[in-house]
Amino acid sequence: MADPSTADLAKQLADTQTSMNLMWTLLGGFLVMFMQAGFAFVETGLVRKKNVAHTMGMNVFVYAIGILGFWACGFALQMGGVGALSTFGGDATLSRELIVHIGGKEFGLFGMKGFFLPAALFTAPVAATFLFQMVFMDTAATIPTGAMSERWKFLSFVLFSVFVSTLIYPIYANWTWGGGWLSMLGKNYGLGHGHVDFAGSSVVHMTGGVMGFVGARTLGPRIGKYGKDGTVHPIPGHNIPMVVMGTIILAFGWFGFNAGSTLAGTDPRIAVIATNTMLASASGAALAYLTSTLKFGKPDLTMICNGLLAGLVAITAPCAFVSPGAAVAIGAIAGALVVLATVFIERVLKVDDPVGASAVHGVCGAWGIVALGLFANGTYGDGLNGVAGNVRGLFYGDNKQLIAELIGIGANILWVAPMTVLTLAIVGKLVGNRSRAEDEMAGLDVPDLGTPGYADDVPVSVAEEEKPAPKAVGAAEMAS
Amino acid sequence: MKKIEALVRTHKLDDVKEALGHVGIHGMTVSECRGFGRTHGKLEVYRGSAYTVEFVPKLKIEVVVPDGMVHQVMTAIVEAARSGQIGDGKIFVTEVLEAVRIRTGERGDDAL
Numbered sequence: 001m002a003d004p005s006t007a008d009l010a011k012q013l014a015d016t017q018t019s020m021n022l023m024w025t026l027l028g029g030f031l032v033m034f035m036q037a038g039f040a041f042v043e044t045g046l047v048r049k050k051n052v053a054h055t056m057g058m059n060v061f062v063y064a065i066g067i068l069g070f071w072a073c074g075f076a077l078q079m080g081g082v083g084a085l086s087t088f089g090g091d092a093t094l095s096r097e098l099i100v101h102i103g104g105k106e107f108g109l110f111g112m113k114g115f116f117l118p119a120a121l122f123t124a125p126v127a128a129t130f131l132f133q134m135v136f137m138d139t140a141a142t143i144p145t146g147a148m149s150e151r152w153k154f155l156s157f158v159l160f161s162v163f164v165s166t167l168i169y170p171i172y173a174n175w176t177w178g179g180g181w182l183s184m185l186g187k188n189y190g191l192g193h194g195h196v197d198f199a200g201s202s203v204v205h206m207t208g209g210v211m212g213f214v215g216a217r218t219l220g221p222r223i224g225k226y227g228k229d230g231t232v233h234p235i236p237g238h239n240i241p242m243v244v245m246g247t248i249i250l251a252f253g254w255f256g257f258n259a260g261s262t263l264a265g266t267d268p269r270i271a272v273i274a275t276n277t278m279l280a281s282a283s284g285a286a287l288a289y290l291t292s293t294l295k296f297g298k299p300d301l302t303m304i305c306n307g308l309l310a311g312l313v314a315i316t317a318p319c320a321f322v323s324p325g326a327a328v329a330i331g332a333i334a335g336a337l338v339v340l341a342t343v344f345i346e347r348v349l350k351v352d353d354p355v356g357a358s359a360v361h362g363v364c365g366a367w368g369i370v371a372l373g374l375f376a377n378g379t380y381g382d383g384l385n386g387v388a389g390n391v392r393g394l395f396y397g398d399n400k401q402l403i404a405e406l407i408g409i410g411a412n413i414l415w416v417a418p419m420t421v422l423t424l425a426i427v428g429k430l431v432g433n434r435s436r437a438e439d440e441m442a443g444l445d446v447p448d449l450g451t452p453g454y455a456d457d458v459p460v461s462v463a464e465e466e467k468p469a470p471k472a473v474g475a476a477e478m479a480s
Numbered sequence: 481m482k483k484i485e486a487l488v489r490t491h492k493l494d495d496v497k498e499a500l501g502h503v504g505i506h507g508m509t510v511s512e513c514r515g516f517g518r519t520h521g522k523l524e525v526y527r528g529s530a531y532t533v534e535f536v537p538k539l540k541i542e543v544v545v546p547d548g549m550v551h552q553v554m555t556a557i558v559e560a561a562r563s564g565q566i567g568d569g570k571i572f573v574t575e576v577l578e579a580v581r582i583r584t585g586e587r588g589d590d591a592l
Contacts, residue, residue, distance in 0.1 A: 224494065438565075441491040450525050 028260015050443020052453025080111025143208025209362020284311020
């Protein structure tokens with residue numbers, strides 16, 4: 001038997017590496033998918049028991065709607081023009097981006113290949129990309145269900161989520177991850193590596209947070225949240241153990257979210273990313289503990305949970321580019337910020353966000369993007385977005401990277417906020433967004449879904465026409 | 481002394497509590513309960529099968545007041561708890577023979 005040639009060995013090695021990268025990316029995607037359970041638990045724990053089925057229902061159904069919307073349209077708009085998938089063997093199936101030329105520069109607006117995942121395009125690299133990007137989109141789509149909970153008509157939620165998965169999320173994701181104009185700011189204008197967001201502080205979390213904030217504001221506060229004179233009435237969540245369990249599930253899934261975003265198990269950076277992720281979650285919880293103790297007199301457990309999540313949201317963008325000390329600092333600032341922002345949104349802006357999603361995902365997502373522009377230390381990211389050299393933030397000598405990050409934040413708000421207003425206006429015209437007052441007061445479980453989340457063993461009777469005939473008890477039976 | 485027992489919609493608790501505060505009532509007992517009246521519950525559908533929730537959740541608010549306050553307390557509850565729709569609830573008034581504040585041993589109206 002002839003010895004394999006060097007070329008054969010090189011090909012086998014490359015194929016093995018591609019397989020490892022596919023495995024790693026899929027594993028990350030599976031972990032992120034499980035974050036849906038974390039969101040379901042956190043959100044449902046923070047609402048009242050009369051809205052349990054409704055909130056859980058939104059969290060499971062957004063997953064299904066999201067997959068179909070992303071399959072039909074969202075994936076093509078987001079990734080249709082991304083070009084060669086370098087960690088998956090350079091598969092170049094997704095090759096068509098709508099580009100406009102302004103002043104001799106290219107501005108990618110959205111992809112145009114992959115609608116309904118045609119069989120001809122369905123290579124293993126494309127399939128893995130679809131699955132991975134889909135669960136990230138789902139994370140963004142499920143964030144508003146918390147901010148808008150306890151008063152959002154189920155049908156309106158369904159229609160809104162179709163728009164999120166087909167249009168609102170994919171466009172911004174294309175600009176940052178799909179080869180669009182935000183990612184080209186470095187190549188076109190010398191702004192660092194363009195808008196860099198490693199795993200989605202802006203693409204996923206800000207998008208979700210901005211939709212949640214605008215949505216909560218559009219729906220208006222829950223009945224009884226604010227007194228006639230504007231006093232704030234607390235509405236405590238009904239199940240703190242659920243909130244804690246959900247938080248831990250989310251923190252677990254986040255390892256897939258951040259470390260998976262290398263799209264490469266062969267990239268040793270995954271260890272750095274996972275550890276930075278862990279560190280930021282800890283300092284986020286610690287500072288939320290301190291801030292809530294100083295502000296309220298006692299540590300607030302729901303704030304500790306939100307602080308842990310805020311640290312995770314903030315480290316999501318910079319996780320691959322920063323030192324461990326910076327990760328701790330980024331999480332810590334997020335932990336303090338989330339407490340202050342939650343109180344500010346509730347008491348000053350008077351926007352009723354029952355779970356604090358606007359603060360956790362919106363505010364701390366934006367902070368994570370800024371943090372990348374400050375703390376990126378020049379040890380990773382060579383060649384990212386077509387720019388040579390590693391990614392450096394302001395503290396490591398590149399102030400232009402920070403400018404690109406700020407443009408990314410501005411673009412997110414300017415795209416997502418008006419689109420949310422417009423979508424809710426359209427959906428509101430069609431079916432109405434806000435639940436009827438009497439349904440809201442009774443709890444949305446039964447009016448919207450026909451069954452309470454926690455059914456009591458209360459006597460019920462079937463409707464007259466379906467009632468079985470009463471069984472006659474014969475004398476013989478009684479005697480025996 | 482009279483005991484006023486008001487069965488009201490669950491979300492009316494804050495309104496009733498506030499209205500009672502305005503007429504000088506600062507103590508009350510509240511319990512979750514279920515019941516039905518002339519309307520016999522609500523028809524719902526679960527997995528395609530119709531069923532009736534015969535016992536609708538309500539709150540029972542109990543206050544014991546000196547005889548002279550009965551009228552204004554009842555008026556306050558009615559105004560706060562009424563929506564005009566079926567299912568607003570009922571108020572019952574009964575005679576109370578004695579009251580004792582356990583800590584001090586005070587009796588009668590002094591114990592209220």
